[in-house]
Amino acid sequence: MTDQPTAQRVTAPQAAPDAPVFSTAAVVASCVGFVLIGALQALYGPAIPAFREEFGLSPSAAGLGLSAHFIGGVAGVLLFDRLYGRLSNRQILGASYLLMAVGAAGFALAPNWPVGLAAALFAGLGFGGIDYGLNQLFAVGFGRRSTAMLNILNAHFGIGAILGPALIGAVGSEHYPAVFLGFAVANLPLLLCLRGVRDRAPEPGEAMKAEADGRSVLGRSLGSVLAVFVALYLLHVGIEAGVGGWEPTHLETVGYSAGVAATATSVYWLMMTLGRFLVAPIALRFSAQSIIMVSCAGMTVCLLLAAVPGLAPYAYAGVGLFIAPIFPTGLPWLNKAAPQARRAGALVIAASMVGGVVAGPALGKAIEWSGVRAVPLLLGVISALCLAATLWLIRTIRPAAPR
Incomplete structure (x- = not known):
């Protein structure tokens, strides 16, 4: 790109x-x-x-x-x-x-x-x-x-x-x-x-040539790779907005006071901000794909733990910490994987905004069917899809053949 x-x-x-x-x-x-x-x-x-x-x-x-x-x-x-x-x-x-x-x-x-x-x-x-x-x-x-x-x-x-x-x-x-x-x-x-x-x-x-990690996308896979990147951004920002919007309601439903629920939601946003600062030095030592894979796995585990009432506030804080690096870390990975796809960055950033817009109504409809207590499980399923998308990308963005 x-x-x-x-x-x-x-x-x-x-x-x-x-x-x-x-x-x-x-x-x-x-x-x-x-x-x-x-x-x-x-x-x-x-x-x-x-x-x-x-x-x-x-x-x-x-x-x-x-x-x-x-x-x-x-x-x-x-x-x-x-x-x-x-x-x-x-x-x-x-x-x-x-x-x-x-x-x-x-x-x-x-x-x-x-x-x-x-x-x-x-x-x-x-x-x-x-x-x-x-x-x-x-x-x-x-x-x-x-x-x-x-x-x-x-x-x-x-x-x-x-x-x-x-x-x-x-x-x-x-x-x-x-x-x-x-x-x-x-x-x-x-x-x-x-x-x-x-x-x-x-x-x-040009920027990545000297820093390349020896990985490339097969030409026939480029369209699929871009589609999966777009899906990853759409889904993970949907989770981000979904937790921010529904965490207070879920915590109150499982027995926490309104004050505790509001404070826990603020901690979630704080942990997301803190997580991005914390991952900056880690990103100098580990690859983008490794960071995103661990982030998606940790986010999925934390969302499943949030279904346990006694662990829910702490688990949501963990979601904030793990989801934090995905958005900024995915862009350099995308640029390395598909430098020839100029509009890829615009597509994934636009997808992230669309994810924030549609998350509320879409999750609301799902909650009408399953109940508020199922919020972390519903989001956990979406998080598992993010992990699956990441693993697929890692397999598809293959090591470049030696010349």
């Missing part, structure tokens, strides 16, 4: 082969950017009571704010993937930050709900551009350290997702416009750090 199509390779100035993709300041700014997109995604939920009252919305209508954000995110991933053939990395990232800022400010100042939804869609477009753009550039920009750096980058998303609701809780949901405006302003200084981003990033095939 090529991060920069032919059109850009022709028009972009040639950088020295060993020129870094990011300066130190740009790496720090990218991590701050991920804190901001994590916070943005998490701001809508706690603000729902306030804009329900302001605009006279039903719960389902209020929930459309986050849906509009995710729809914009998927569109942003696909749109900015297309624009990488026409615009430089700096222009793509700059446009994404500006879209997030304008969308967040528009949501804060919206005079009515349709305008608010349009603003959330714009913010989502910028969110998708940053999510895709930085993940792709980190995946090819650090050589052997790419997996470690991706985990660190995505850990900052978790920090934002924790801080966003805490900020709304501290100031009160009725003051959500001020929080969204503050978020919009916080995006703007990051534009100054884009000078530290190299306009022509190395292509995945």
